Amino acid sequence: MSVKRDVVLVDLALQGGGSHGAFTWGVLDRLLEEPWLKIEAISGTSAGAMNAAVLADGWTSGGAEGARAALDNYWQRVSQAASFSPLQRSPLDVMMGRWALDTSPAYLAMDLMSRVLSPYDLNPLGLNPLRGILSESIDFSRLPSSPIKLFVTATNVRTGRGRIFRNAEITADVLLASACLPTLFQAIEIDGEHYWDGGYAGNPTITPLIRESDAIDTILVQINPRERSEPPRTASDILNRLNEISFNSPLMKELRMIAVLRQVADPGNGEGARWARMRTHRILTDMLADLGASSKLNAEWAFVSMLKEQGRKSADEFLATHGNDVGVRSTADLDVLLAEC
Helix, strand or coil: CCCCCCCEEEEEEECCCHHHHHHHHHHHHHHCCCCCEEEEEEEECCHHHHHHHHHHHHHHHHHHHHHHHHHHHHHHHHHHHHCCCCCCCCHHHHHCCCCCCCCCHHHHHHHHHHHHCCHHHHCCCCCCHHHHHHHHHCCCCCHHHCCCEEEEEEEECCCCCEEEEEHHHCCHHHHHHHCCCCCCCCCEEECCEEEEEHHHCCCCCCHHHHHHCCCCEEEEECCCCCCCCCCCCCHHHHHHHHHHHHHHHHHHHHHHHHHHHHHCCCCCCCHHHHHHHCEEEEECCHHHHHCCHHHHHCCCHHHHHHHHHHHHHHHHHHHHHHHHHCCCCCCCCCHHHHHHC
16 A cells, blocks of 8 residues: 655666576566655666666656556566576476476577687677667657656777666667677777676766756566585586676675765765765565576566566565655665774
């Protein structure tokens, strides 16, 4: 049940993670039901960037309900396209109730080939089924007029630095660049520069939310596990853990900066003060840590629907536990990051 209260400006920070982004879809679907939450800006990377752009476009044409409908349509298109992909669960995976593709012949072949051949060899035309889906799901000409500020991160291959794309700059190429895993897809060229997945530089990037948004509260939707109880032992698990660490590292550095500035007696009146006063919240689930890395390439409707429901459940639990704190105090404990300084 929604609680009637004063409107609170919030920013959203959305991580990437392939089809696990359907969890974020569920979180957004639930948050959009709350009229007291006004989304000021969204920073997103990879799947988070796509969720953000779809939401902003849907909001422009139909408010909160338009955003929810746009997200539903986008994920339905993703799932429909995936049904024609050779990357399907094997009968063994299905029988065992596993969502991962670990025993899928097509996935195993692709995984092996990606270690010895580049996407320029395997996909010389640079085809990506998401391009058509994005063009059908988003009217990019409307994004500049959206009331929601967008910040999409991609990593410049030449410099290794992140680039933040804003509403008027966002195209299908920008979103594909933000989700461009270098072992699977050719780098995306934009304005004479080539880009890879934004997760290497910011997953997502917090800085523009602090510098360019009027909101003080930021809700982070986290889908990449930061900690794992057991060390990885298989080759695929080791590579997956390396990716998780590298994709979380830029975000942790920015969150650590917030924690440090909160401890400073006088952070000043400029940007330091904005960092120090920022209120942070986090929505996540332990369930995603139990899914295999290969499940990020599984977009079966049953799977993404399950993730959506888990996202709605997690958002509902957050609102029930911390809804009254939004606009008042932080609910994410960032002080634990100080030990890493």
